[in-house]
Amino acid sequence: MQSKKVVLLNRPVGALKETDMGVFDETLAPLEPGEVLLEIEHLSVDAFIRTTFDEGAFHGTAGLGQAVMALGTARVVDSRFDGLNQGDAIFGPVGAQTHAKLPGAMLQKLDESALPARCSLGVLGLATGMTAYAGMAKVAQIKQGDTVVVSAAAGAVGSCACQVAKNLGARVIGIAGGSAKADYLLNEIGCDAAVDYKADDLAGQLSAAAPDGIDVFFDNVGGEILDIVLLQINERARVVICGAVSQYERTGDVRGPSNYLKIPEKNASMLGFTVMRFAEDYAEIQAAITEWVLAGKLKLPEQIEDGIEQFPKALTMLFSGGHMGKLMVAP
Ligand SMILES: NC(=O)c1ccc[n+]([C@@H]2O[C@H](COP(=O)([O-])OP(=O)(O)OC[C@H]3O[C@@H](n4cnc5c(N)ncnc54)[C@H](OP(=O)(O)O)[C@@H]3O)[C@@H](O)[C@H]2O)c1
Known part of the structure; x- marks a missing residue:
């Protein structure tokens, strides 16, 4: 399976530039037991990603030449993990890429019956x-x-x-x-x-x-x-x-x-x-947000940029103020 990934090329000094990142092709190896193959549908563009480009970052430091850290939603294409099947929607730290091969245990299966999967990055998103x-x-x-x-x-x-x-x-x-x-x-x-x-x-x-x-x-x-x-x-x-x-x-x-x-x-x-800090309250918080969304009392407009190549530009937009609501990339 071919994937495209966004890679950190150098540690930015001061304002982040699109050229601090590059987009590269990658061939994914066959699945190991316990892994799933994912087609990523939406990537969350979050301010914390910029902090991972610095040494000693609170959320972990991104390695040069490695895929940029990003939360996302994805569709399972193939699975060697018991809890996930082809077609399931998941949320997790999928990285800024089009496809990923990850351990199923680090992913959360999504229930799409009330709200679309991408809401797990926006109005229902942990970081939003x-x-x-x-x-x-x-x-x-x-x-x-x-x-x-x-x-x-x-x-x-x-x-x-x-x-x-x-x-x-x-x-x-x-x-x-x-x-x-x-x-x-x-x-x-x-x-x-x-x-x-x-x-x-x-x-x-x-x-x-x-x-x-x-x-x-x-x-x-x-x-x-x-x-x-x-x-x-x-x-x-x-x-x-x-x-x-x-x-x-x-x-x-x-x-x-x-x-x-x-x-x-x-x-x-x-x-x-x-x-x-509020991990014990996640279920309660999600239920309260879902109730408000379904009642029309909470909405989060989305700005979705198309193509993995747009990810570096989207990340710089967070600091230049070029978006409103939730910024995402559909790779
Ligand atoms: N505590 C937590 O657990 C937690 C979790 C997630 C996120 N956060 C924090 O939440 C904040 C918002 O994150 P987000 O992902 O939702 O980003 P966002 O608000 O969608 O985007 C960042 C916004 O910040 C404004 N901004 C950027 N540089 C600025 C500056 N120098 N002065 C004033 N405003 C500036 C821009 O809007 P304008 O056009 O208005 O300038 C930009 O749209 C961040 O500080 C992030 O670290 C905290």
């Missing part, structure tokens, strides 16, 4: 909808009437996080770059207000949108945006660090929040989390 739900419901513990601000709000986690907070009774303000994303937040995602951080006076826009201050900040970006929001938090605010996409391409030290003294001054908390 489930992260948003865990961060809002379990970490921020949103209460009715909270004023909630979300950064990178028009992205995958952000789009879900805004709607989860709305469904839990909050007033939600999304921060994103550009007027098209502000329109998307207001008209597609249902935010109460939208703030364009690429326009002038982010602090003034925020205080106009949240005149009574901010109770919860769900931060995907870090850096300057985190500092500006910290100056507007309320007494007992909860600042939830989901990620810091502004810092992933930095050379040198990560920039920490200069205004962190607002945390003690406001008797506030700053809590970080990874979705993996």
Whole structure:
């Protein structure tokens, strides 16, 4: 079986470039006992992939010349694993490639009866909808009437996080770059207000949108945006660090929040989390998300790029802001 895979050619310094990756042909060896042959249908384009290109990365470091790490959904083409049969849909760490030969034990068989398989990367995805739900419901513990601000709000986690907070009774303000994303937040995602951080006076826009201050900040970006929001938090605010996409391409030290003294001054908390912490709650979280999706109370628009050759460009798009909702590649 022939496959095409995206390979890391060199460790990027600063901004990721498409040319840091290349696409190569590979001939897959015959299946060993316990393995399955997969045709990959959708690849999730996630911010954490960029972090794996650095030495000592939290999610593991990608080897030069190896297939880039990626979560995906796939169809089983052939199986020598007892739990999976030809035609089954799976989710797993399939890698950025068109086909893969993997141990069946590391894959999760998908039930496609309620939602299509690719939803396991988006609205039901561990690194997307489930992260948003865990961060809002379990970490921020949103209460009715909270004023909630979300950064990178028009992205995958952000789009879900805004709607989860709305469904839990909050007033939600999304921060994103550009007027098209502000329109998307207001008209597609249902935010109460939208703030364009690429326009002038982010602090003034925020205080106009949240005149009574901010109770919860769900931060995907870090850096300057985190500092500006910290100056507007309320007494007992909860600042939830989901990620810091502004810092992933930095050379040198990560920039920490200069205004962190607002945390003690406001008797506030700053809590970080990874979705993996909530492994015991995955079934409950998936059930809650599915119920909202089927009831029309949670949706995640998808942007799907066609062809494995588009994967390097799609990954750079996460940092240049060229997509809305969930970005995927259909190889
Ligand atoms: N804690 C966890 O377990 C967990 C799990 C998954 C993901 N995450 C985190 O969730 C965040 C979102 O990830 P995602 O995969 O859903 O990506 P995404 O939000 O779909 O894409 C990233 C977005 O970040 C914005 N952005 C990029 N550089 C920026 C900058 N310098 N300043 C401000 N905004 C910037 C861009 O939107 P604009 O056009 O608005 O700039 C871009 O669309 C990431 O921080 C990721 O690490 C955390």
